[in-house]
Amino acid sequence: MAPALENSDSDRITMKKKEEVEDKENLWTSILAEVQKKGNTKLPSCKQLLVLGDNESGKTTLIAKLQGVEDPKKGSSLEYAYIDVRDEYREDHTRLSVWVLDGDVAHAHLLRFALSEETFPHTTVVFLVAMTTPWSLLDQLENWASVLQDHIDKLNIPADQMQEYRTKCIRRWQEYVEHGEDLELDSQLRRTSRNFDDENGQNELLPLGEGVLTRNLGLDVVVVVTKTDYMTTLEKEMDYKDEHFDFMQQWIRKFCLQYGAGLFYTSAKEDKNCDLLYKYLTHRVYGFPFRTPALVVEKDAVLIPSGWDNMKKISILYENMQSVKPDEYYRNIIAPPVVRKAVTRDQEVQAEDEQSFLAKQLALLQQGGAPTSRTESPLRTPAGVQKTGERRVQGSPSVQGSPKKMDSTKAGPAASGEGVLANFFNSLLHKKTGAGSQMVKSPNDLSVNNSLVIDKAVVRSDAAAELDRLARKKPPTTSSSQDQNSSEC
Numbered sequence: 495m496a497p498a499l500e501n502s503d504s505d506r507i508t509m510k511k512k513e514e515v516e517d518k519e520n521l522w523t524s525i526l527a528e529v530q531k532k533g534n535t536k537l538p539s540c541k542q543l544l545v546l547g548d549n550e551s552g553k554t555t556l557i558a559k560l561q562g563v564e565d566p567k568k569g570s571s572l573e574y575a576y577i578d579v580r581d582e583y584r585e586d587h588t589r590l591s592v593w594v595l596d597g598d599v600a601h602a603h604l605l606r607f608a609l610s611e612e613t614f615p616h617t618t619v620v621f622l623v624a625m626t627t628p629w630s631l632l633d634q635l636e637n638w639a640s641v642l643q644d645h646i647d648k649l650n651i652p653a654d655q656m657q658e659y660r661t662k663c664i665r666r667w668q669e670y671v672e673h674g675e676d677l678e679l680d681s682q683l684r685r686t687s688r689n690f691d692d693e694n695g696q697n698e699l700l701p702l703g704e705g706v707l708t709r710n711l712g713l714d715v716v717v718v719v720t721k722t723d724y725m726t727t728l729e730k731e732m733d734y735k736d737e738h739f740d741f742m743q744q745w746i747r748k749f750c751l752q753y754g755a756g757l758f759y760t761s762a763k764e765d766k767n768c769d770l771l772y773k774y775l776t777h778r779v780y781g782f783p784f785r786t787p788a789l790v791v792e793k794d795a796v797l798i799p800s801g802w803d804n805m806k807k808i809s810i811l812y813e814n815m816q817s818v819k820p821d822e823y824y825r826n827i828i829a830p831p832v833v834r835k836a837v838t839r840d841q842e843v844q845a846e847d848e849q850s851f852l853a854k855q856l857a858l859l860q861q862g863g864a865p866t867s868r869t870e871s872p873l874r875t876p877a878g879v880q881k882t883g884e885r886r887v888q889g890s891p892s893v894q895g896s897p898k899k900m901d902s903t904k905a906g907p908a909a910s911g912e913g914v915l916a917n918f919f920n921s922l923l924h925k926k927t928g929a930g931s932q933m934v935k936s937p938n939d940l941s942v943n944n945s946l947v948i949d950k951a952v953v954r955s956d957a958a959a960e961l962d963r964l965a966r967k968k969p970p971t972t973s974s975s976q977d978q979n980s981s982e983c
Contacts, residue, residue, distance in 0.1 A: 536584075536586050536588070537579065537581055537584075537586050537587070537588035537780055538588065538616070538780075539588050539589060540613070540616045541588075541590055541591070541616050541617075541618075541779045541780070542590065542591035542592065542593060542608070542613060542616060542617055542618070543577075543590060543591070543592045543593065543617075543618050543619075543620055543775070543779075544593050544595070544605075544608055544609055544617055544618070544619050544620065545557065545592060545593065545594045545595065545620045545622060546595055546619065546620070546621055546622070546638040546641070546642065547597060547621060547622030547623060547624075547634070547638065548597040548623070548624075548630075548634050549596070549597030549598070550597070550624065550626070551597065551622045551623055551624040551634075551720060552622060552624055552720035552721055552762065553594050553597075553622050554566045554567075554568045554569075554573075554594065555720075555762050556622065556718065556720055556760065556762060556768070557575055557577075557592055557594060559762045559765075559768045560577050560768065560771070560772050560775075561575065561576075561577050561578070569594070570596060571596050571601050571604060572593060572594070572595055572596065572601065572604040572607060572608065573593070573594040573595075573596075574591070574592070574593060574594075575591075575592040575594065576589040576590060576591050576592060577589070577590040577592060577772075578590075579776055579780065581780070581782070590775075590776075590779065593607075593608035593609075595608070599637070599641060602641050602644075602645065605641075605642075605645045606645070609645060609646075609649075610649070611649055611650055611651055614649065614651065614659070614712070614713070615659060617713060617714075618713070618714045618715075618716065618775065618778060618779055619642065619711070619713050619714070619715045619716070620715075620716050620717075620718055620775075621635055621638055621639070621715065621716070621717045621718070621755070622718050622720055623635060623717075623718075623719055623720070624719070624720050624721045624724075625719055625720065625721045625722050625724045625725060625728075626721050626724050628728065628734075628738075628742055628828050629825060629828045629829060629830040630830070631719070631742060631745075631746065631828075632745050632746070632749065632824045635717065635746070635749050636749070639709070639711075639753065642711065643709075643711065646711060646712070646713075656712055659712030659713070660710040660711075660712045661699065662712075663707065663710055663711075663712060663713070663714065663754050664699055664702065664707060664710070664754075665699065666714070666754075666800070666801065667702070667706065667707060667754050667800060667801045668699070668700055668702075668801070669801070670799065670800065670801025670802060672787050672788070672799075672802065703751075703804045703805065704804070704805045705748060705751045705752060705805055706751050706752075706754065706804070707751075707752070707753070707754045708751075708752045709752045709753055710753075710754065711753060714754075714778055714779075714800070715750075715753045715754060715755035715756075715800075716755055716756045716757075716758065716771075716774070716775065716778070716800075717746065717749070717750050717753075717755045717756070717757050717758070718757075718758045718760055718771065719746065719757075719758070719759045719760070719796075720760055720761070720762065721761060721762075721763070722759045722760065722761045722766065722794035722795070723761040723763050723764050723766075723794065725739065725793065725794050732831065736793065736814055737814050737815045737816060737817065737818055738818075738827065738828065739793045740793075740811040740814050740815060741811075741815060741818050741820070741827050741828065742828060743793070743796065743811060744808050744811045744812070744820055745824055747798065747803055747808050748805075748808065750798070750800075750803065751803060751804070751805070751808075754800055754801075755800060756774065756778075756798060756799050756800040757796060757797070757798040757803075758770070758771050758774070758796070758797055758798075759793075759794055759795055759796040759797070761794065761795075766794065766795045767795055767797060770786055770797060773786070774786075774797075774799065778800075784799070788802045788803075790807075
């Protein structure tokens with residue numbers, strides 16, 4: 495009987511050892527399977543960014559900076575781009591889609607192509623404003639938030655589904671942990687445990703702080719203030735002080751609290767916070783680690799992750815505001831510059847006094863200004879011959895000295911045109927000679943008598959030259975006048 499008992503005991507021991515070996519193998523098999531499952535998990539390709547902001551706010555430049563592109567190309571309406579995302583740990587990469595809406599609100603209807611019921615849970619919204627227009631920063635943020643809210647209201651998302659999206663935003667705000675270099679492993683463990691609790695429904699929502707997520711869109715939001723290098727220009731040209739920038743910052747941070755957004759001050763020109771923004775976006779979208787704490791010391795490089803800020807931290811800025819109050823209306827403190835248009839006025843012409851003008855004319859006449867009529871155009875010389883005072887005096891050589899030349903009664907048919915013209919001039923001269931002797935009536939007319947001493951030879955030569963000129967120009971028309979005279983006969 496003893497040998498049989500010994501065999502049974504040895505069999506039990508052997509079976510027990512086999513079970514232990516199988517348990518160990520099953521344990522290692524499960525561990526390897528789990529590791530393999532996690533290793534095969536690839537980065538999702540359905541994630542996307544939706545960028546909203548006014549024109550000239552730096553949307554295209556910032557996206558090009560995140561892409562690593564040196565020469566950005568600006569589009570219109572609704573732009574599409576993508577950012578290459580790499581996971582060095584998993585040796586995996588994917589593309590993060592980027593939709594950039596035009597700064598004109600009239601293109602808001604194009605949002606339906608970028609944000610739909612299917613893409614809603616995979617979308618992160620980025621609001622962009624530029625420091626070049628600090629007086630309209632808050633208005634721009636509120637305007638685009640309203641545009642986005644109106645579009646979300648038009649989507650056919652069930653109420654319970656929308657509530658789930660909003661609850662997710664609240665959880666992410668409350669689960670924020672400020673990471674550090676030495677606490678990376680601890681933060682990952684805490685994040686893993688919280689996710690496990692979420693899956694089992696054991697993590698309850700805590701009350702939110704003052705002003706936090708009062709306008710919960712159900713979307714992850716990031717606010718980016720671009721072109722912060724322009725702050726130095728505002729200080730020099732518009733006399734901005736530190737309290738002005740603190741006043742702007744506290745209003746922007748209050749806006750971020752309402753939407754549960756993170757805040758970044760960036761400058762693509764000086765490459766400030768652009769790399770950190772890329773890391774933060776990949777952290778929010780894909781869960782990559784982000785160990786940079788909040789930065790609020792440098793006014794042009796502010797970095798505030800979502801979940802870090804609260805009203806108590808914002809109130810620290812109030813200490814630097816001496817001449818302004820935090821609750822004052824934004825535009826009253828950050829007022830737009832007064833644009834003065836250059837007015838082009840016509841040059842004012844001062845009218846000359848009437849008496850001085852007449853005195854100058856009298857002096858001109860007394861100095862013999864009448865002969866200036868001879869400087870007129872030769873075409874007006876006949877009129878000058880008729881109207882000048884010396885031509886009106888009887889006995890003038892131009893009247894009595896040239897009757898033979900101006901007599902057309904003895905001229906032939908070829909000179910009929912000149913004869914008509916000569917008779918016309920003779921009639922005018924004879925009419926004026928009768929009144930010529932009565933022209934000088936007052937001392938002011940003495941200047942007329944001074945002009946009567948004109949050289950007779952000059953007058954005669956002028957008249958003869960004019961008649962010769964007319965004679966040279968008339969022959970082409972003599973034939974037509976001869977035909978007319980013959981027809982009349």
